[in-house]
Amino acid sequence: MVRIPALVLTILLAACGGRSTPEQTQVSSKQEIPASMQGKAAKQFFGAAAAGSQNRPQAYGGYSKGCQDGAVQLAESGPTWQAMRLSRNRNWGQPEMISYLHDLSRKAAAQPGWAGLYIGDIAQPRGGPMTSGHASHQLGLDADIWMLPPKRLNLSRAERESLSSISMQRAGGAYVNSDWTRQHHEVLKAAASDPRVARIFVFAGAKVQMCNDEKGDRSWLRKIRPWYGHHYHFHVRLNCPKGAKGCVDQTPPPPGDGCADAQQWVNNILNPPPPNPNAPKPKPRRDLTMADLPGQCVSVLQSR
Numbered sequence: 001m002v003r004i005p006a007l008v009l010t011i012l013l014a015a016c017g018g019r020s021t022p023e024q025t026q027v028s029s030k031q032e033i034p035a036s037m038q039g040k041a042a043k044q045f046f047g048a049a050a051a052g053s054q055n056r057p058q059a060y061g062g063y064s065k066g067c068q069d070g071a072v073q074l075a076e077s078g079p080t081w082q083a084m085r086l087s088r089n090r091n092w093g094q095p096e097m098i099s100y101l102h103d104l105s106r107k108a109a110a111q112p113g114w115a116g117l118y119i120g121d122i123a124q125p126r127g128g129p130m131t132s133g134h135a136s137h138q139l140g141l142d143a144d145i146w147m148l149p150p151k152r153l154n155l156s157r158a159e160r161e162s163l164s165s166i167s168m169q170r171a172g173g174a175y176v177n178s179d180w181t182r183q184h185h186e187v188l189k190a191a192a193s194d195p196r197v198a199r200i201f202v203f204a205g206a207k208v209q210m211c212n213d214e215k216g217d218r219s220w221l222r223k224i225r226p227w228y229g230h231h232y233h234f235h236v237r238l239n240c241p242k243g244a245k246g247c248v249d250q251t252p253p254p255p256g257d258g259c260a261d262a263q264q265w266v267n268n269i270l271n272p273p274p275p276n277p278n279a280p281k282p283k284p285r286r287d288l289t290m291a292d293l294p295g296q297c298v299s300v301l302q303s304r
Helices: 006-013 042-048 095-109 157-162 182-193 204-213 219-223 259-270 296-302
Strands: 058-062 065-069 081-083 117-119 142-146 197-202 224-226 233-238
Touching: 042 296, 058 296, 065 296, 081 095, 095 117, 095 142, 095 182, 095 233, 182 197, 182 204, 182 219, 182 233, 197 219, 204 219, 204 224, 204 259, 219 224, 224 259
Parallel strands: 081 117, 197 224
Antiparallel strands: 058 065, 117 142, 142 233, 197 233
């Protein structure tokens, strides 16, 4: 039997939705949980919500353990974007996220060969754990943006279900492939330069490539963080909105541009460290229940 080093196995198995990205999490403001919700997977309740609440916009909890009130639905199509996979009903976010996507799509449309952006999952109408895929995307402050440069923005609903993005990686994520362009660099630079952004997750080879290519201001590179599986899209995470008392912010990235850290990821991909026989085996991810979430999430589900 061929033994695969633990790090390589993790990279092979992990996908965007398969594991949560690093963050601080805490649960706040407990509320009595109705008997009908007790002991059941919270995703079934949040996945069944067809529309957002009519309450004031608010994010409660952490990016991988929370929910959202007063979400805004990203329009299916706009002058510089299209929302993809509409059947999932995951094009809902906090107003700050929707505004951010409008702004970034206009900047992307200024790049040669880009009509704008194809935008993937944001969150469910009331956030919370998803019925499939992501561990995060629960607050309406995360969004996946496709690496595929849009050539046109008049895709039908059926086309948006069948069209796929393209992978930018080669050698298991150690390097970018021939589809990577300077335009990808500029779109990611614009995305990370916005002060609303906490972090952007992308595969390690893309971060190293951007580190090598950037000859001007490098401050934005600090927010670009290597993470597993992000080679068909990049994942934008916004800071908690100002005054959002129930929202738990992303831990700030370490000082510096993070390029040495990304290079170490690449080194580990190319030359995996030997397996550690004493390393604990990863535990299967347990479905979150309502008891795991901030107490406000019960009211979020029960609201009109």
